[in-house]
Amino acid sequence: MQRDKIKEGNIDLSSPFRGTGSKRVSIQGFEGSFHQVAAEQFYGKNTEVICCATFKEVVKIAADKKQSDGGIMAIENSIAGSILPNYNLLLKGNLKIVGEIYLQIKQNLLVNPGVSLDDIREVHSHPMAIQQCFGFLDKYNWKLVETEDTALSAKHVHQHKSKHIAAIASKLAADLYNLEIIAPNIHTLKSNYTRFLVLQRQDIVNEIAGADKASINFFTDHSKGSLAKVLTKIADEGINLSKLQSMPIPGSDFKYSFHADMEFDTVEQFKKVIKKIEALTDGLSVLGIYKNGKINNTN
Incomplete structure (x- = not known):
């Protein structure tokens, strides 16, 4: 099934640059965007991109096996910070994180x-x-x-x-x-990186050899010290918490869930700590287990 055009209002996002690679992934933006640069960095130059007007559409198409093999979605920038709505999209979508790309933004x-x-x-x-x-x-x-x-x-x-x-x-x-x-390179701040997540449908995700990073979402009963207990267990197992992002739980009265990125030596080490912190939470989801991305400054 071919998807030749994706439209938002009067904007035609049809792609005249259709690739011939084995991977077909959804991205936010137009041909030549930094999302496409990230897709090619992860999958190769022949990656075929499906251009979407919104991140919501990126996730929707990435989850549809008839239209794509997955998606690439920006999640944070070293200057502007986290893209909070995208964390909620991760929770709602039937997708797993299978990789990440750190891309230096060169204007x-x-x-x-x-x-x-x-x-x-x-x-x-x-x-x-x-x-x-x-x-x-x-x-x-x-x-x-x-x-x-x-x-x-x-x-x-x-x-x-x-x-x-x-x-x-x-x-x-x-x-x-x-x-x-x-x-070339007319941007004022040279250390400007965007982190992108590589997303695939849950039913096609296989265990990734050499995985040393994972993303989870959890929430506690919000009693005194409940979050601290979870974080202490993570630290006690020698796992590095590289990111902790709080997000309001929709429909709740100022209750929050937490997105955590964890770096570890072995998957067994990660699974061990998950078992320990599950008992301390009211809900926990593993969003993906993947390889730690490397800073790249060649785009």
């Missing part, structure tokens, strides 16, 4: 071939990308135009063959839309 100024810096009158991109590049942009008297997506801005520059408009986007977007990088 580039893209133009049509032959365009010089003196030709540029406007720069188009997502508001966050523009903010990330103020250190460079402040040197010029260009009109800054906010758009919904970095890669879509690159696509529009290519389509309109404009000599006076540039876009801020990824190197992949430049390659896909035949644009030149007139100024």
Whole structure:
């Protein structure tokens, strides 16, 4: 079954760059987005992406075996922090985390071939990308135009063959839309990473050899010291708690569940601590057991 178009309102998210790889995954955004960069980093350059307008749609399609082999979803950024709604999507979806990618976000100024810096009158991109590049942009008297997506801005520059408009986007977007990088790495803060999760349907997930990280969600009875007891058990087993994120439980009166990322030496060590903390919680779900992602700065 082919999915040629995904639309949100009047936005056509059809993909003219259909891959021929063995994996077909849903992503949020357009061709050339950092989600696609992450997908190719994990699965390879021939990965076929299904572009979605929302993260909710990413999860929906990732869970449908007729449409995809899984999905890639951003979960946090080293500057902007966690994407809280996506944690709730993880809980509701019939999906497991099978991997993670840490991607350094490198912003580039893209133009049509032959365009010089003196030709540029406007720069188009997502508001966050523009903010990330103020250190460079402040040197010029260009009109800054906010758009919904970095890669879509690159696509529009290519389509309109404009000599006076540039876009801020990824190197992949430049390659896909035949644009030149007139100024590379124009982001002000160089240490800017986004963490992406690799998601697959529960029915096709196999045990991952060499897994040394897991994500869980749990909640306690909210009595005094209940959370501390759970965290103490984790520490006592020599497991590193790399992230603890609290989230309101929908429909409750200010009660919270906790998302925890745990790093360990062996899966047996993780399973041992899970048995111990289950007795201290009112509910616990293992969202995925996978390999710890590595910082990558080659995109």
